[in-house]
Amino acid sequence: MNTLPSPTQPTRIEPFSPTEISIAWNDGAEFTVPYREVRFYCPCASCVDEHTGQRVIKKETIPLDIRPKDVRTVGRYAVQITWSDRHATGIYHYETLRKICEQAGRRAA
Numbered sequence: 001m002n003t004l005p006s007p008t009q010p011t012r013i014e015p016f017s018p019t020e021i022s023i024a025w026n027d028g029a030e031f032t033v034p035y036r037e038v039r040f041y042c043p044c045a046s047c048v049d050e051h052t053g054q055r056v057i058k059k060e061t062i063p064l065d066i067r068p069k070d071v072r073t074v075g076r077y078a079v080q081i082t083w084s085d086r087h088a089t090g091i092y093h094y095e096t097l098r099k100i101c102e103q104a105g106r107r108a109a
């Protein structure tokens with residue numbers, strides 16, 4: 001699968017509160033998103049069925065105190081998040097991350 005570099009990129013990703021992350025984008029948009037939502041929308045093959053697009057992960061199985069242990073950029077197009085539940089296979093393309101922001105986040109700016 002070819003993914004063209006997305007022109008919309010996060011400029012800042014940092015903790016906002018004990019339960020939310022703050023993500024600012026290069027188009028000026030800024031969102032706060034609950035960690036649980038970001039974890040829930042993990043795009044990896046064990047969280048979402050590759051063929052049907054069905055979400056395999058159940059929200060109620062995600063710990064209430066879930067938080068990222070590590071966030072690192074992958075190339076110029078994605079971030080990889082290591083979660084406190086030891087899940088680390090999710091590579092969030094910027095496009096996906098932005099969708100999560102818009103669907104599950106609260107717009108701050």
Ligand SMILES: [Zn+2]
Nearest residue numbers: 042044047090
């Ligand atoms: Zn996953």
